[in-house]
Amino acid sequence: MVRKGGLSGPFLLAGLPGFRRRDNHIGMNGKLWTMRLVFGMAGVGILVWAIIIPYAKIRFQLSDGELGLVLLAGGVGGVAVMPFAGMAVARFGSRTCTVAATLLMCLLLPILGVAPSVYSFTLLLFIYGATFGTLDVAMNAQGAVVEALSGKLHMSRFHACYSLGMLAVALVASLTLKLGGTVETICLICTVGVLLGLTQSFRLVPKSGDALPAGRHFAWPNRHALILGLCCFAAFMTEGAATDWSTIFLRFSRHMPIDSATFGYAAFAVMTTLARLTGDRLAMRLGQPAVMRMGVVVAVAGFALAVGVDSGVAGVVGFGLVGFGTGNIAPLVFSAAARVPGMAANHAMSAVVGIGYAGFLTGPVMNGFVANHSGLGSAFLVDALLVGLTFFAARSVA
Incomplete structure (x- = not known):
């Protein structure tokens, strides 16, 4: 449990004299802002990927089914790399892995946009998924180290910057296409x-300062x-469902015009960002389990509103509540994965991120399967049920 005024357990590492000296060398504020920048760069990378996808569909003349199989390559790459990402973090340090994965992401993004064939695009998407999976493990591990050194919670705000990076790309893309x-x-x-942002990576904590325990070999x-x-x-599955299906639900189940139906995902994304900007302070004041339980209640209420009230406006508000509830x-x-009892931080982080990726990968597919048999509303109720079950696991984040 986090109490007002500081953290306990592994966060007491921040009080060790060696860590104070490292912290004073560059400054905690510099580390925190650079960490936020890293998460923002990751948000840039994931949304540029999302922007490339529809253009690839048109360029290669893919059907929806064929595009689904191509997209599967990215998710499989992300899940497959997780154990190796954890071992790489242990061997080279979270800063080195974060920088290396970001550089490779920068190399792949322009190539993805000009891939000559669907086969090369699929292969590149697999590599990009593996690269982004490595970045996800490494930057969250680095974020946990910076959080421990600061003695306060920061992970929600780090992830808020991820969302802000995505919103920045959406604005840049819209302006670029209009011009x-x-x-x-x-x-x-x-x-x-992203390359300009990466010039600040020297402010991150080097391997010698990775205070969290690391194991070099694979561990279940x-x-x-x-x-x-x-x-x-459950959280990633809900995010995937909102990303892929909220607009379709509002367009075909609530009969909203297509330009208005997109407000459902916009509400989800904005409210997710808002939740993350305020989540750390709430967690420090009320404790992580309480914040998680309150979020679950809000998310389930959002699903109930979106599915239970036959109104497009109610659907938009409902998806906004889902984003606010699941955002943290x-x-x-x-944050809790970095301090799992009896398990090295890098192995725990890679396992948690890997299972989460599986949810993002399989969730939209599950939604489509249920929707095909019982309607999209029923699919969202399944999402609500799985998110609701996390209410009983909230103690695990203490």
Whole structure:
């Protein structure tokens, strides 16, 4: 449990004299702002990927089914790399892995935009998924170290910057396309931006300062890590469902015009960001389990509103509540993953992120399967049920 005024357990590492000296060398504020920048760059990377996808569908003349199989490559790459990402963090340090993965992401983004064939695009998407999976493990591990050194919770605000990075790309992409630019131009602009941000990586904590315990060899998740992973699975599954299906639900089930139906995901994204900007302070005041339980209640209420009230406005408000409720689940889980009892931090982090990725990968598919048999409303109720179950696992994030 986190109490007002500081953290306990592994966060007491921040009080060790060696860590104070390292902290004073560059400054905690510098580390915190650089960490936020790293998460923002990751948000840039994931949304540019999302922007490239529809253009690839048109360029390669793919059906929806064929595109689904191509997209599967990215998710499989992300899940497959998780054990190796954890071992790489232990061997080279979270800062080195974060920088290396970000550089590779910058190399791949422009190439993805000009891939000559669907086969090369699929292969590149697999590599990009593996790269982003490595970045996800490394930056969350680095974020946990910075959080421990500061003695306060910061993970929610780190993840808020991830969301802000995505929103920044959406604005840049819209402006670029209106001015006559192409998707290749968007890729180059965002790549240059990320490379400029990466120049601040020297402020991150080096391997010698990785205060969290690390194991070099593969390890299966223990019970605690598995519970955290399943909580992450539910949160990521909900995020995937809102991303892929909220607009479709509002367009075809609530009969909203297509330009208005997009407000459902916009509300989800904005409210997720808002929740993360305020989550750390709430967790410090009320405790992580309480914040998680309140979020679950709000998310389930949002699903109930969206599905139970036959109104487009209610649907938009409902998806906004889902975003606000689930926004802090993943940050709380990632913060807790760095201090799982009886398991090295890098192994626990990679296991939790890997299980979460599986939720993001399989969730939209599950929604489509249930919707095909019982309607999209029923699919969202399944999401609500799985998110609701995390209420009983909230103690695991303490």
